[in-house]
Amino acid sequence: SLTSKEPIDIFTHAQPLSFFLTKVHGISSDYNGAYTMSLRDILSESMGNLQESCQFNYMFEIPWLIQQYPTSFRQKPLLCVHGFQGGQKAGLEADARKFTNIKFCQAKLEMPYGTHHTKMMFLMYDNGLRVVIHTANLIERDWHQKTQGIWISPVFPKLKSGPSPTQGDSPTHFKRDLLQYVAAYKAYQLKDWQDHISRHDLSSANVFIVGSVPGRHMAEKKHWFGHMKLRKLLNENGPVKEQASKWPVIGQFSSIGSLGASKENWLSVEFLQSLATVKGTSSVPLAPVEFKLIFPTVDNVRTSLEGYPAGGSIPYSINVAKKQPWLHSYFHQWKSEGRGRNRAMPHIKTYCRPSPTWGEAAWFLVTSSNLSKAAWGALEKKGSQLMIRSYEIGVLFIPKYLVENAVFKCSSKVKEAGQKTFVLPYDLPPRAYTKSDKPWIWDIAHKELPDSNGNMWCPS
Numbered sequence: 001s002l003t004s005k006e007p008i009d010i011f012t013h014a015q016p017l018s019f020f021l022t023k024v025h026g027i028s029s030d031y032n033g034a035y036t037m038s039l040r041d042i043l044s045e046s047m048g049n050l051q052e053s054c055q056f057n058y059m060f061e062i063p064w065l066i067q068q069y070p071t072s073f074r075q076k077p078l079l080c081v082h083g084f085q086g087g088q089k090a091g092l093e094a095d096a097r098k099f100t101n102i103k104f105c106q107a108k109l110e111m112p113y114g115t116h117h118t119k120m121m122f123l124m125y126d127n128g129l130r131v132v133i134h135t136a137n138l139i140e141r142d143w144h145q146k147t148q149g150i151w152i153s154p155v156f157p158k159l160k161s162g163p164s165p166t167q168g169d170s171p172t173h174f175k176r177d178l179l180q181y182v183a184a185y186k187a188y189q190l191k192d193w194q195d196h197i198s199r200h201d202l203s204s205a206n207v208f209i210v211g212s213v214p215g216r217h218m219a220e221k222k223h224w225f226g227h228m229k230l231r232k233l234l235n236e237n238g239p240v241k242e243q244a245s246k247w248p249v250i251g252q253f254s255s256i257g258s259l260g261a262s263k264e265n266w267l268s269v270e271f272l273q274s275l276a277t278v279k280g281t282s283s284v285p286l287a288p289v290e291f292k293l294i295f296p297t298v299d300n301v302r303t304s305l306e307g308y309p310a311g312g313s314i315p316y317s318i319n320v321a322k323k324q325p326w327l328h329s330y331f332h333q334w335k336s337e338g339r340g341r342n343r344a345m346p347h348i349k350t351y352c353r354p355s356p357t358w359g360e361a362a363w364f365l366v367t368s369s370n371l372s373k374a375a376w377g378a379l380e381k382k383g384s385q386l387m388i389r390s391y392e393i394g395v396l397f398i399p400k401y402l403v404e405n406a407v408f409k410c411s412s413k414v415k416e417a418g419q420k421t422f423v424l425p426y427d428l429p430p431r432a433y434t435k436s437d438k439p440w441i442w443d444i445a446h447k448e449l450p451d452s453n454g455n456m457w458c459p460s
């Protein structure tokens, strides 16, 4: 049906949810059709006649990136927004030396241990502006055999009435929040893109922005970013208590930070309180809410398409893991039978609130944010300020802005999905670790069993 169609047809078929996974090399074409895109697809002529673009990301392979643009677009102005400093910054600029159309913007990172994780594209066409928010680095390995998530906006037409921060906003305040996010860089190289955004009509945007910007955010700013923005959005637009207060919460990610000596330090109180927020309250959930975490096992990585090298993009370090053994009892395996991606290791990060029967969801978030305080923020000074170290961005899907129901019908079984089904990246219910399963840790040896290429993992 859709496997041979142009990218724009794949895009249209996936409306209004517009949530995609990246195509994966080495799996059946049945799972690389509907609801999947490659970077070449996203940048293709069928999606729009590109004039200039802006790529926010963490890692860039410049020659490979340029190759993903159609030949006719490779000389168009391209701004790359990164967080690199010193030698890494010099290396990036050297790689782009021969591409005179490429400029750089170095995002300021004033908080120690912060990174520029945000993965977003601004695509300016001759007929409007498209925004893409996703989870993949701009390196070939991230688009080859991993599971990555992508949200693609409609083409936002130009406002007839000239630039406006408020005209052309959506019921989800997408324009206001995107401008607020970009403004936080305080970077002169982004001024033209801030102007482009303000000159367009984003009223058709049907998702909420959940971004993170480094800093100590206090007073009203405390709810502008990180998990406190999610708490505010769920307080205003989440499921009602009567319906979902007993529903589980799922977190799925590809890296983990230091979360403290026990769950109460951050995960099960501050963070879960935000994820479990229902409309009208954000007090600690009445009945304890089940929190299930999906993170690859050593065996998931070993038997993956890439083998142990997949673990090179799953940077959970032994020095962090050994401090939080309590965390591993929350863990579930990576399973994606429905999407044909059991062996395509996750670099996608998602959070959602499914029903106990697993066929519905009250909300779904796809984001660059892993399970870390650096990404989501940690409350300080008796909860009066939220300290965030990194730049992150994601989009929150709320049913009433997308379908005629109060909940999403959800499934990973892409072959059975109806038009209004939220097609998930992984199977529900999540499958718990077995007694012998261990979480993937990237900086210890794994040499009991060879991987799918017959190799062992011996990091030095």
Ligand SMILES: O=C(O)c1cnc2c(C(=O)O)cccc2c1O
Pocket: 058, 059, 116, 117, 135, 136, 137, 312, 313, 314, 315
């Ligand atoms: O997608 C990203 O933003 C991102 C950031 N950092 C890393 C690291 C690291 O920071 O050591 C190691 C391996 C993969 C990633 C990665 O994929």
